[in-house]
Amino acid sequence: MAIWKQWYRGNVNKFHFYNVKTVDGKTETKERKTLNMAKKLCEDFSKLIYSEKVELRLDKPNATKQLLKVLNSKENDFQINFPMFIEKLYALGTMVTVEYKKDEKTIIDYIDGDVVLPYKYTNNYINGIVTISRTIEDKKYYTLLTYHEYENGEYRKTNELYCSTTDTELGKNIDFKTKFPNVEETEIIPTSCPRFQVWKLPIANNLDTGSPFGISVLANQLDKFKAIDTKYDSFDREFITGKRRIIVPRAAIKGQVTGVDKNGNQQVISYFDMNDEVYVAVNGLEQDGIKDINFELRTKEHVDAINAELNYLSSNVGLGSNYYKFDGTSVKTATEVISVNSDTYRTKVHHQNPIYNCLEELIKTVCEMENIKYKTVSINPDDSIIEDTDKIRQQAMSEYNSKLISKAEYYKRVYKMTDEEAQEFATKMNEEIQNQTITDGSEFDMTE
Numbered sequence: 001m002a003i004w005k006q007w008y009r010g011n012v013n014k015f016h017f018y019n020v021k022t023v024d025g026k027t028e029t030k031e032r033k034t035l036n037m038a039k040k041l042c043e044d045f046s047k048l049i050y051s052e053k054v055e056l057r058l059d060k061p062n063a064t065k066q067l068l069k070v071l072n073s074k075e076n077d078f079q080i081n082f083p084m085f086i087e088k089l090y091a092l093g094t095m096v097t098v099e100y101k102k103d104e105k106t107i108i109d110y111i112d113g114d115v116v117l118p119y120k121y122t123n124n125y126i127n128g129i130v131t132i133s134r135t136i137e138d139k140k141y142y143t144l145l146t147y148h149e150y151e152n153g154e155y156r157k158t159n160e161l162y163c164s165t166t167d168t169e170l171g172k173n174i175d176f177k178t179k180f181p182n183v184e185e186t187e188i189i190p191t192s193c194p195r196f197q198v199w200k201l202p203i204a205n206n207l208d209t210g211s212p213f214g215i216s217v218l219a220n221q222l223d224k225f226k227a228i229d230t231k232y233d234s235f236d237r238e239f240i241t242g243k244r245r246i247i248v249p250r251a252a253i254k255g256q257v258t259g260v261d262k263n264g265n266q267q268v269i270s271y272f273d274m275n276d277e278v279y280v281a282v283n284g285l286e287q288d289g290i291k292d293i294n295f296e297l298r299t300k301e302h303v304d305a306i307n308a309e310l311n312y313l314s315s316n317v318g319l320g321s322n323y324y325k326f327d328g329t330s331v332k333t334a335t336e337v338i339s340v341n342s343d344t345y346r347t348k349v350h351h352q353n354p355i356y357n358c359l360e361e362l363i364k365t366v367c368e369m370e371n372i373k374y375k376t377v378s379i380n381p382d383d384s385i386i387e388d389t390d391k392i393r394q395q396a397m398s399e400y401n402s403k404l405i406s407k408a409e410y411y412k413r414v415y416k417m418t419d420e421e422a423q424e425f426a427t428k429m430n431e432e433i434q435n436q437t438i439t440d441g442s443e444f445d446m447t448e
Contacts (some may be wrong), residue, residue, distance in 0.1 A: 001114040002093050004216040008091040010036035015226060033233040035306075035311065035331055037223055037324075038091070044319075044333055045217060046087035048348045050081055051354055053382035055416075056363065058374040066372045067363065075106045085110045085199075086355065093216035095199045096129065098148065106369045108362070113213070113379050118198075120149060121212040126198045127151060134167075141167050142179060150194035156186040157195070193365040197276050197358050202350055217317055221240055224313040229308060235302035303328055318347030352381060355424075380416060 006012045016032045056071070058064045071078035094113030099106060111131055120128025128149040140163055147158040161179055164171025176185045185273045189195065200214030207215060218225070253424045306326045314323035320343035325332045356379050364375050365368040399405045405413075407429070412422040 001094075001216070003222070004091055004093070004218050005114065007038040007218055007222065008042060008088075010034050011041055016229070019167050026225075032227045032229055033236045035232050035326075037228055037310070037331070038221075040331060040333075041217060041221075041313070041317065042087045042090040045090045045317075045351070046083050048344070049352055050083055051382045053384060055378070055380040056359075057378040057380065058367070058372070059376045059378075060374060061373050063367075063374045066370060067367060068365055069102065070106050070370055073105070073106075075102075077103060078108070080108055088112060089199050089355075090201065090217045090308065093201055093203075093205075093219065096196060097199070097362055098131070098196045099362070099369060100195065101343040101369065106366055116198075118212050119147075120151075124200070124212050126212050127194070129196065129198065141169075141171065143170055144179075148194075148196045150196070153190060153192060154197045155187075155189045155191050157184075157189075157196075157407075159185050160184065167234060180241075182348050191368060193368050194398065195365060195369075197361050197365075198357065202354050221313060221316060224309060228306060228309045228313065228354060231305045235306065238298060238302060299328065315343075318350070319344050356381075372417075383416070 003012075012033075016034060017025050018030055020030055021027055056064075056067065058067055069075065085095060085097075092113040094116070096111040096113065096116050098109040100109060101107070115132045117130050117132070118126045118128065119130055120126070127145070127152075131146045131148070133144045133146075135144075143162045143164070145160045145162070147156070147160070149156045149158075159176050159180070160172050161176045162171045163174045176183075201217060202217050203217065203219075205211055205213065205215040207219060246378065263359065299395065303326060307324075310324040310326060310331065312320040315321045323334050325334075359379060360377050366372075367374055393414050396405065396410045400407065400410045406426070408419075408422040408426040411417050411425050412419065415422075415425075417425065
């Protein structure tokens with residue numbers, strides 16, 4: 001995870017900083033430019049899986065309002081925090097959410113996978129984790145270990161506190177109440193919903209096949225990131241090393257004495273701007289004169305090479321080729337509607353299912369903690385990137401005007417309603433039209 005996190009950050013010490021020898025034998029440290037495709041890849045996967053257009057709904061409207069009120073409270077800010085949470089899930093491969101009560105409010109804690117350890121699991125199902133947090137106070141390191149376990153309809157939460165004088169040691173176990181006097185050291189809650197969820201990507205962990213932890217979408221793409229950044233850095237340096245040069249004899253830049261000022265100092269005029277980088281003075285060219293060297297930039301070759309690597313990357317992660325395009329200034333993402341038989345669509349569905357299952361478990365937990373009554377949970381994904389919504393609307397309107405489909409069917413297709421919702425909405429609209437009074441101007445006395 002530490003390696004994946006460096007690539008997600010866009011700065012890998014052992015790769016993006018390197019030493020080169022100059023012509024005078026000195027060693028200089030150079031920084032390699034980066035397109036930071038690791039970050040962009042995680043962003044784009046997050047947008048495919050979850051956006052503000054994803055609809056969370058319970059079977060009762062009032063229950064849905066209660067749920068959204070909790071999720072979108074200032075403490076949870078779900079619509080802002082959850083997409084970022086999913087983005088980091090793709091970077092780290094594993095993330096955790098924990099739900100708890102504070103001041104009679106339900107709080108969702110979003111936890112990075114690199115501060116979580118599993119200690120109880122069967123195959124890939126994890127039902128026991130420990131979360132780790134550390135604080136520094138008076139030059140002492142306090143480490144809080146919180147154990148979360150769910151088994152036989154019972155959620156158990158246990159806290160342990162350790163103190164050390166060095167940051168490399170866990171230290172001694174101390175009284176938990178010394179730092180957290182108002183927090184229960186152990187809680188046991190009978191529940192059908194665990195108060196924590198372990199989020200993983202549906203990618204087999206080929207780095208540690210025995211681990212229950214997930215694997216980052218970046219994990220098997222590090223060579224591609226290196227190849228992309230190597231070519232992008234070369235593309236950037238092409239404009240530095242390949243810039244125009246004017247080679248002049250060194251004697252020509254000395255200038256010509258034009259006179260002496262009142263203080264006896266010689267006045268010299270130079271025919272070259274000494275600060276202009278285009279001029280290069282060389283000894284031994286007195287007979288050859290001035291030479292203008294204008295290198296031909298290999299822009300197209302670099303752009304083509306970078307695009308080839310981007311296609312290789314996007315194809316390897318399941319987004320299909322041509323998902324990314326480098327135009328010489330930045331990387332563009334494909335904006336056309338995704339076909340239902342494309343690699344991108346199949347990957348979206350493959351990744352979406354386990355993530356939405358976890359999201360449903362989180363919603364059920366929140367509902368139980370808030371005593372929200374419901375029967376079913378619906379998570380309707382954002383299909384606008386898959387379906388051409390304008391085309392669907394036009395087609396539905398054409399079929400409705402031709403009396404091939406009912407008004408309810410129109411609402412169902414265009415607004416993604418269920419059969420029951422579409423029929424109820426169509427009935428409501430018909431009633432409003434029937435009750436509407438249509439009048440013309442002759443019925444009004446304009447003189448009053």
